[in-house]
Amino acid sequence: MNEPRGRLEDGVVRVAGDARQRYYDSRGYGRPVEGNEIALAPVEAAHLLSRGDLRVGDLDFPAFVRRMADPTFLVRFLVYADLRERGFYLSPAREGWVPDPSEGAHFVVYERGSGPWDDDRLYELRVAGERESLPVADLEGSIAVVDEESEVTYFEVGRPAVEGTSTGFSGSTEADLLADRAVAWDPPEALFSEGFYGQPLAGRESGADGPIQLSLVEAAYLADRGSLSIDDGVLDRGRAVEGERFDRRLAVYAALRERGVVPKTGFKFGADFRVYADVDSVDELGHSESLVRVLRPDHVSSPRELALDVRLAHGVRKRMVFALTDANDGTEPAWISVGRLTP
Amino acid sequence: MNEPRGRLEDGVVRVAGDARQRYYDSRGYGRPVEGNEIALAPVEAAHLLSRGDLRVGDLDFPAFVRRMADPTFLVRFLVYADLRERGFYLSPAREGWVPDPSEGAHFVVYERGSGPWDDDRLYELRVAGERESLPVADLEGSIAVVDEESEVTYFEVGRPAVEGTSTGFSGSTEADLLADRAVAWDPPEALFSEGFYGQPLAGRESGADGPIQLSLVEAAYLADRGSLSIDDGVLDRGRAVEGERFDRRLAVYAALRERGVVPKTGFKFGADFRVYADVDSVDELGHSESLVRVLRPDHVSSPRELALDVRLAHGVRKRMVFALTDANDGTEPAWISVGRLTP
Known part of the structure; x- marks a missing residue:
C-alpha cells in the first residue's frame, strides 16, 4: 500500500505532503495548519486508518486504537464513523477545529453537502455511553448514545412550548x-x-x-x-x-x-x-x-x-x-x- | 319506578319474586338460592342499581356505594361494569357463585354467549388498583388494572416456551x-x-x-x-x-x-x-x-x-x-x- 504517513504529536496526527487537498478540501477531515499540512484529531485519524487510507508512524488501525488511552475514545470513534457512513461531514468540537465549540459537545455536524470550510452547522452533538448518568435538567442539544453493541441512537432535546386553548370548567x-x-x-x-x-x-x-x-x-x-x-x-x-x-x-x-x-x-x-x-x-x-x-x-x-x-x-x-x-x-x-x- | 326491591343481609343482596327469571336466567346476575329467590354479590347489585333495575331497601345507587366499606369495592365494580358493557357475563369468584374459584381471582368471565348456568369459563380475572404492588414471580392468569381515572386495562400472563434453533459459533x-x-x-x-x-x-x-x-x-x-x-x-x-x-x-x-x-x-x-x-x-x-x-x-x-x-x-x-x-x-x-x- 502507498497510503500517506502521519505522525502522532501532542495527541493529534499531523500529515504533510498533499494532505490538505487529499483529506481536508475533498473529504472534510482535519484542519489546515501550515502550507499543505493538516492536523487530524484521533477519531479522524482512526477513521482514515480503518479505511486503509492512512498510516500513523508504524501503527495500523488496531495498534492506533490500543494506543488511545482515553476510555471514551472508542464510543466517540463509533459515532464519528456512523455519521460518516450516513454521508455527513463532522468535526471534533475543539478549539482550532471549529470556532466557539459549545461546552459539553463532542462534534459539530454539518449540513449535508457542507463541511468544515463553511461551518454550516446542522447541530452540535454530545456523545454518551449507554451507562452514563444524565441529569435531566441539564439535557440539551443533540445526544448520541452508543449502546453495548455499538449501535448509535440519536436524541434531540427541546424546551417545548406547553400551551392550549381549553377553558376548563367554571361551574361548581x-x-x-x-x-x-x-x-x-x-x-x-x-x-x-x-x-x-x-x-x-x-x-x-x-x-x-x-x-x-x-x-x-x-x-x-x-x-x-x-x-x-x-x-x-x-x-x-x-x-x-x-x-x-x-x-x-x-x-x-x-x-x-x-x-x-x-x-x-x-x-x-x-x-x-x-x-x-x-x-x-x-x-x-x-x-x-x-x-x-x-x-x-x-x-x-x-x-x-x-x-x-x-x-x-x-x-x-x-x-x-x-x-x-x-x-x-x-x-x-x-x-x-x-x-x-x-x- | 316499579323496580324490585332487594334486602341487604350478611353482605349479599337477596331478591325474591320473579328474581330468578328476571336477573339470573335471562341476564346472568347472582345465584339461585331457594325457589325463585336469588343472592346478588354487592358488585352485581350495584350494577343493577346503577341501571335503575333494582332498589336495595331504601338505598339508591350512590347510597349503596357509600355503604360498601371495602375500599376495593369501587374498582371491582368498575371492572364488572366494563366487562358487562363489552357484552360478557361474569360472576364473582366466590364459593356459591362458582365451583372451585381460584385463590386470588376476583371474577370468572364466561365465553361470549355463556353464563353462570353452564360455567363455560373464558378466564379467571384478578383486579388490581393502579397503585398495588405486584411481585412479578407471582403473576399469573388474567389481570385487570383500574387506573386513577377508572379506565380498565387487561393483561394476560404466560409461561412462554423459550427455544430456538440457532447453533451459534463453534470456532475460536x-x-x-x-x-x-x-x-x-x-x-x-x-x-x-x-x-x-x-x-x-x-x-x-x-x-x-x-x-x-x-x-x-x-x-x-x-x-x-x-x-x-x-x-x-x-x-x-x-x-x-x-x-x-x-x-x-x-x-x-x-x-x-x-x-x-x-x-x-x-x-x-x-x-x-x-x-x-x-x-x-x-x-x-x-x-x-x-x-x-x-x-x-x-x-x-x-x-x-x-x-x-x-x-x-x-x-x-x-x-x-x-x-x-x-x-x-x-x-x-x-x-x-x-x-x-x-x-
Missing part, C-alpha cells in the same frame, strides 16, 4: 371521597363534556349526565380552585396512596390546566399524563400530542430510560415531555422534551 | 478488552455472520470479515465457553461498569444461547435483550419476536411499569418476557410473559 359541584378516587353523583354536564374532568362512572356509553368519577389529582385541583365541595381529606388521601409524588403530580397537573392544556392519565402509556391542547368538547378530542412524565428537579436518568420513553412516545405518535418540579417551591415546572433524531 | 478467536467493550480484530467470518456475535466495528456496510466489536456480556460468555481468548478481567470489567446487574444479565444471556435463541441488545427498546429464535445467517434475521427484561427473583413491579412494558412491546410487535434470576444459584431463570388482553 360536589363529590364523595371514596377510597382512592372521588365520585360526583350529579354534576353539571359541563364538568365532563367541556372540562373533560373525570369519566362517567358507568362507562362512556352512559354519557356525561350521570355520576362522574374523578381521580384524586382532579378532585384536589378542583377543590383548590373552589369548583368542588369534597371532604378536606382529599390531599391527605392523595399523599397516603402515592406519597410525596402526589404533590409533584398535582403541581404539574395544575400548571398544565393553567396553560389551557387538558391532562388525562397516562397510565396506559406508563406515563403520568397524556395531554390535549385544544379541548372544546369531549366528543372532538383529537389526538393527544404529548406524554408527560413528572420528575424531581434533580432526577438523574440513564440513556436506557430515555430510550424507553422516546421509543414509547414515538410508537404512539406522541412527544415525550419531562416536567421537572419540586412541587413545594411554587415555581413553574421546567418542561423538557426528548425525541428521536434521525440523521 | 481472540479479542482486546477496550474500556467497556471488546474488539476481535481478525475473527472468523462465522463469529458474526452465523453466530451473530457482535457488530462490525466500522458499521454494517463493512461486512463480517473486518474487526468485530463485542459487548462485555458477549465476550464474557464466549470466554467462558472457551471460544474467545481475552484478558481475564472481562468479568470484573462488566461488574465495574454495571454492578451486580452484569451477572444477572450474563446468566440470562447464557440461558438464552443454550436454548438456541440469539440475544442482542434491547437498548433501543429500553429492555435488556431483543431475541431471535432462528438465526442461520445475519442476512436473514427475520423479525425479533420478544423483548427480555432481566429482573431479580423478588422484583416487585407496579401496574404502571407493566403497562409501560406491555405498551412498548406491543408497539414494536414483540412479546415482553421477564427473566427472573438470582445469577448465582445456577438455576434456570423463570420466564414470565405479560401481554395485552383485549376482551
Whole structure:
C-alpha cells in the first residue's frame, strides 16, 4: 500500500505532503495548519486508518486504537464513523477545529453537502455511553448514545412550548371521597363534556349526565380552585396512596390546566399524563400530542430510560415531555422534551 | 319506578319474586338460592342499581356505594361494569357463585354467549388498583388494572416456551478488552455472520470479515465457553461498569444461547435483550419476536411499569418476557410473559 504517513504529536496526527487537498478540501477531515499540512484529531485519524487510507508512524488501525488511552475514545470513534457512513461531514468540537465549540459537545455536524470550510452547522452533538448518568435538567442539544453493541441512537432535546386553548370548567359541584378516587353523583354536564374532568362512572356509553368519577389529582385541583365541595381529606388521601409524588403530580397537573392544556392519565402509556391542547368538547378530542412524565428537579436518568420513553412516545405518535418540579417551591415546572433524531 | 326491591343481609343482596327469571336466567346476575329467590354479590347489585333495575331497601345507587366499606369495592365494580358493557357475563369468584374459584381471582368471565348456568369459563380475572404492588414471580392468569381515572386495562400472563434453533459459533478467536467493550480484530467470518456475535466495528456496510466489536456480556460468555481468548478481567470489567446487574444479565444471556435463541441488545427498546429464535445467517434475521427484561427473583413491579412494558412491546410487535434470576444459584431463570388482553 502507498497510503500517506502521519505522525502522532501532542495527541493529534499531523500529515504533510498533499494532505490538505487529499483529506481536508475533498473529504472534510482535519484542519489546515501550515502550507499543505493538516492536523487530524484521533477519531479522524482512526477513521482514515480503518479505511486503509492512512498510516500513523508504524501503527495500523488496531495498534492506533490500543494506543488511545482515553476510555471514551472508542464510543466517540463509533459515532464519528456512523455519521460518516450516513454521508455527513463532522468535526471534533475543539478549539482550532471549529470556532466557539459549545461546552459539553463532542462534534459539530454539518449540513449535508457542507463541511468544515463553511461551518454550516446542522447541530452540535454530545456523545454518551449507554451507562452514563444524565441529569435531566441539564439535557440539551443533540445526544448520541452508543449502546453495548455499538449501535448509535440519536436524541434531540427541546424546551417545548406547553400551551392550549381549553377553558376548563367554571361551574361548581360536589363529590364523595371514596377510597382512592372521588365520585360526583350529579354534576353539571359541563364538568365532563367541556372540562373533560373525570369519566362517567358507568362507562362512556352512559354519557356525561350521570355520576362522574374523578381521580384524586382532579378532585384536589378542583377543590383548590373552589369548583368542588369534597371532604378536606382529599390531599391527605392523595399523599397516603402515592406519597410525596402526589404533590409533584398535582403541581404539574395544575400548571398544565393553567396553560389551557387538558391532562388525562397516562397510565396506559406508563406515563403520568397524556395531554390535549385544544379541548372544546369531549366528543372532538383529537389526538393527544404529548406524554408527560413528572420528575424531581434533580432526577438523574440513564440513556436506557430515555430510550424507553422516546421509543414509547414515538410508537404512539406522541412527544415525550419531562416536567421537572419540586412541587413545594411554587415555581413553574421546567418542561423538557426528548425525541428521536434521525440523521 | 316499579323496580324490585332487594334486602341487604350478611353482605349479599337477596331478591325474591320473579328474581330468578328476571336477573339470573335471562341476564346472568347472582345465584339461585331457594325457589325463585336469588343472592346478588354487592358488585352485581350495584350494577343493577346503577341501571335503575333494582332498589336495595331504601338505598339508591350512590347510597349503596357509600355503604360498601371495602375500599376495593369501587374498582371491582368498575371492572364488572366494563366487562358487562363489552357484552360478557361474569360472576364473582366466590364459593356459591362458582365451583372451585381460584385463590386470588376476583371474577370468572364466561365465553361470549355463556353464563353462570353452564360455567363455560373464558378466564379467571384478578383486579388490581393502579397503585398495588405486584411481585412479578407471582403473576399469573388474567389481570385487570383500574387506573386513577377508572379506565380498565387487561393483561394476560404466560409461561412462554423459550427455544430456538440457532447453533451459534463453534470456532475460536481472540479479542482486546477496550474500556467497556471488546474488539476481535481478525475473527472468523462465522463469529458474526452465523453466530451473530457482535457488530462490525466500522458499521454494517463493512461486512463480517473486518474487526468485530463485542459487548462485555458477549465476550464474557464466549470466554467462558472457551471460544474467545481475552484478558481475564472481562468479568470484573462488566461488574465495574454495571454492578451486580452484569451477572444477572450474563446468566440470562447464557440461558438464552443454550436454548438456541440469539440475544442482542434491547437498548433501543429500553429492555435488556431483543431475541431471535432462528438465526442461520445475519442476512436473514427475520423479525425479533420478544423483548427480555432481566429482573431479580423478588422484583416487585407496579401496574404502571407493566403497562409501560406491555405498551412498548406491543408497539414494536414483540412479546415482553421477564427473566427472573438470582445469577448465582445456577438455576434456570423463570420466564414470565405479560401481554395485552383485549376482551
